[in-house]
Amino acid sequence: MDLHSLTIAKAKEFLAQGKISSRELTTAMLDRIDQYDEKIGAFLTVDRDAAMAQAKAADEQIAAGNQGSFTGIPIALKDLLCTKGIKTTCGSKILDNFVPQYDATVVAKLKQENAVLIGKTNLDEFAMGSSTENSSFKVTRNPWNYEYVPGGSSGGSAAAVAAQFCSGALGTDTGGSIRQPASHCGVVGLKPTYGRVSRFGLVSYASSLDQIGPITRDVTDAAMMMNLICGNDPMDSTSAKKDVPDFTQALTQFETHSLKGMKAGIPREYLGMEGIHPEVAAMFDQAKKVLAGLGVEIVDISLPHTEYVVAAYYIIAPCEASSNLARFDGVKYGFRDKSTEDLIDMYKKTKSKGFGPEVQRRIIIGTYALSAGYYDAYYGRASQVRTLIMEDFSKAFEQCDLILSPVAPTPAFKIGENTDDPLTMYLSDVFTLSANMAGVPGISVPAGFSSSGLPMGIQMMASRFDEISLLRAGFGFERALDLKTKFPAL
Amino acid sequence: MKISRDEIEKMAHLARLDIDDQQKESLSEQLSHILDYIDKLKDVDVEGVTPASGAAFMNNVLREDHLKVSPGPEVTLANAPERDEDFYTVPRVVK
Numbered sequence: 205m206d207l208h209s210l211t212i213a214k215a216k217e218f219l220a221q222g223k224i225s226s227r228e229l230t231t232a233m234l235d236r237i238d239q240y241d242e243k244i245g246a247f248l249t250v251d252r253d254a255a256m257a258q259a260k261a262a263d264e265q266i267a268a269g270n271q272g273s274f275t276g277i278p279i280a281l282k283d284l285l286c287t288k289g290i291k292t293t294c295g296s297k298i299l300d301n302f303v304p305q306y307d308a309t310v311v312a313k314l315k316q317e318n319a320v321l322i323g324k325t326n327l328d329e330f331a332m333g334s335s336t337e338n339s340s341f342k343v344t345r346n347p348w349n350y351e352y353v354p355g356g357s358s359g360g361s362a363a364a365v366a367a368q369f370c371s372g373a374l375g376t377d378t379g380g381s382i383r384q385p386a387s388h389c390g391v392v393g394l395k396p397t398y399g400r401v402s403r404f405g406l407v408s409y410a411s412s413l414d415q416i417g418p419i420t421r422d423v424t425d426a427a428m429m430m431n432l433i434c435g436n437d438p439m440d441s442t443s444a445k446k447d448v449p450d451f452t453q454a455l456t457q458f459e460t461h462s463l464k465g466m467k468a469g470i471p472r473e474y475l476g477m478e479g480i481h482p483e484v485a486a487m488f489d490q491a492k493k494v495l496a497g498l499g500v501e502i503v504d505i506s507l508p509h510t511e512y513v514v515a516a517y518y519i520i521a522p523c524e525a526s527s528n529l530a531r532f533d534g535v536k537y538g539f540r541d542k543s544t545e546d547l548i549d550m551y552k553k554t555k556s557k558g559f560g561p562e563v564q565r566r567i568i569i570g571t572y573a574l575s576a577g578y579y580d581a582y583y584g585r586a587s588q589v590r591t592l593i594m595e596d597f598s599k600a601f602e603q604c605d606l607i608l609s610p611v612a613p614t615p616a617f618k619i620g621e622n623t624d625d626p627l628t629m630y631l632s633d634v635f636t637l638s639a640n641m642a643g644v645p646g647i648s649v650p651a652g653f654s655s656s657g658l659p660m661g662i663q664m665m666a667s668r669f670d671e672i673s674l675l676r677a678g679f680g681f682e683r684a685l686d687l688k689t690k691f692p693a694l
Numbered sequence: 695m696k697i698s699r700d701e702i703e704k705m706a707h708l709a710r711l712d713i714d715d716q717q718k719e720s721l722s723e724q725l726s727h728i729l730d731y732i733d734k735l736k737d738v739d740v741e742g743v744t745p746a747s748g749a750a751f752m753n754n755v756l757r758e759d760h761l762k763v764s765p766g767p768e769v770t771l772a773n774a775p776e777r778d779e780d781f782y783t784v785p786r787v788v789k
Contacts, residue, residue: 301773302773303772303773305765305769305772305773398748398749399749399750399752412747412748412750413749438757441752442748442752442755444750444752509738511734512734512735512737512738514731515731515732515733515734515735516735518728518731518732519732519735526709530709530710533710534775535774535775535782536773536774536782537773537774538773538775539775540776545785546785547785547786547787549712549785550784550785551710552710552711552712553712555709555710555712556711556712556713559711564711564713564717565721565724565725567709567711568702568705568709568711568721568725569725569728569729571705571708571709572697572701572725572729575705575708582732582735585735585736585738585740586735587745587746587747588738588740588743588744588745588746589735589738589740590745590746591743591744591745591746592738592740592743594746594749626724627724627731640749641749643748643749643750643751
């Protein structure tokens with residue numbers, strides 16, 4: 205048995221039956237990281253000894269009959285999530301020596317259930333990017349073809365799951381940063397409803413859009429991770445006081461009812477949109493047929509403000525970023541430039557040497573859009589357009605349970621191909637941004653391969669707090685499609 | 695809309711960024727290009743629309759005011775790039 209190939213669900217079962225130990229499972233993952241990660245670059249930090257110590261403790265717990273929901277399962281974390289005593293860099297030189305003194309709530313939950321924290325994964329600096337080329341430390345490569353990007357910003361987490369370096373991973377999604385890399389790497393990614401998961405200990409990029417979610421090998425594992433990470437947290441006042449369902453019941457619902465009675469809307473604004481790759485269009489057509497075959501009724505819907513989503517997003521996100529990132533000034537943590545005796549000069553040199561070009565670009569855009577004389581025209585107007593986008597979604601979900609689209613308009617692009625032109629990069633986020641703007645959940649599920657062998661995914665969105673519908677439909681879709689190849693040969 | 699190099703310089707100062715002439719030039723070009731695209735927001739009729747403040751849909755979130763033990767200076771200052779005992783230090787401000 206290849207231990208690295210086990211899903212979370214299988215690993216949990218085998219651990220409970222004593223067929224495998226967490227030490228064996230963790231060793232298999234670590235060995236694989238040693239062997240292949242030099243080429244892929246998914247991880248920024250791997251602490252072998254710490255992971256093995258956690259695995260040993262997990263084995264002892266299982267032996268004592270105390271298996272928790274994630275005991276002994278190796279999980280990777282995007283390096284934007286604070287881990288007590290373990291370096292958390294956000295992919296930025298400005299935090300290259302930052303060691304948090306506390307755990308993010310999601311990390312504390314994983315520890316409480318005795319998961320093995322196998323390492324911290326690479327990302328676009330402060331999650332700003334769609335390719336994981338914008339990290340200060342390294343470029344992550346797509347495990348399916350090393351010449352291509354894995355997507356981003358959670359590209360390290362998605363690549364680590366696809367390369368089977370970990371059983372599952374956590375990413376964060378501000379405009380598609382879980383769903384798009386999941387799509388490009390052929391794995392499942394779920395962005396929960398805004399407020400479903402505590403953001404405490406997630407280093408903020410755009411606080412009204414950020415959300416933590418799972419990246420996993422299949423939909424069942426995504427449901428299991430959702431059970432672990434969701435719920436209100438007094439440390440994050442935007443986390444919702446909502447009961448958290450057992451998300452794995454979505455799978456049973458599918459078993460009993462198939463997808464009969466579900467309606468999936470396809471926004472007419474998405475059809476005929478410019479720049480959709482023909483292979484993505486063909487994959488999407490096929491996906492619709494698969495869902496229809498499971499009993500889903502496909503309906504025509506409208507999201508009238510679709511055309512304005514990218515523009516509104518690229519005002520709101522940089523505005524929030526320019527405010528959030530002001531804290532990195534060389535005083536309390538992180539890098540400080542010590543070449544000057546002047547305070548303002550120290551701030552300036554620290555930030556300019558510490559932040560990469562994309563981060564500085566977004567800070568300048570945000571500062572501009574929030575500055576006197578421009579606030580109403582940019583931030584004010586973008587926030588009004590956001591209200592209209594939210595209303596579009598509320599109205600659409602009166603007619604359907606799911607909204608379907610591709611995740612990305614093209615398969616993964618080649619490393620270096622898009623980095624010179626920020627606007628092209630921003631436009632490639634068109635299908636994923638809306639979910640963050642409206643606060644609704646979205647899932648990316650593998651749906652096929654391009655002729656050059658790169659994975660492509662479909663996105664399903666649902667109304668707020670209805671992740672169950674996403675998981676149920678995703679589970680059914682995954683089963684019906686039953687892709688022959690699920691993981692790359694490294 | 696063209697964002698001039700002077701405006702870029704002003705924004706960089708407000709954001710406390712130190713950028714050189716070459717960056718000013720490229721940022722001026724890139725931002726003008728991006729803001730040209732963003733100008734399409736002007737086509738939307740937003741008359742009377744309440745601006746969204748976020749996606750949380752919540753009102754005030756209150757909690758009991760409990761005393762809690764502070765983590766103390768060793769924890770709080772653990773990542774300080776420069777410190778003097780229990781204080782952060784910065785370059786001299788008052789001359």
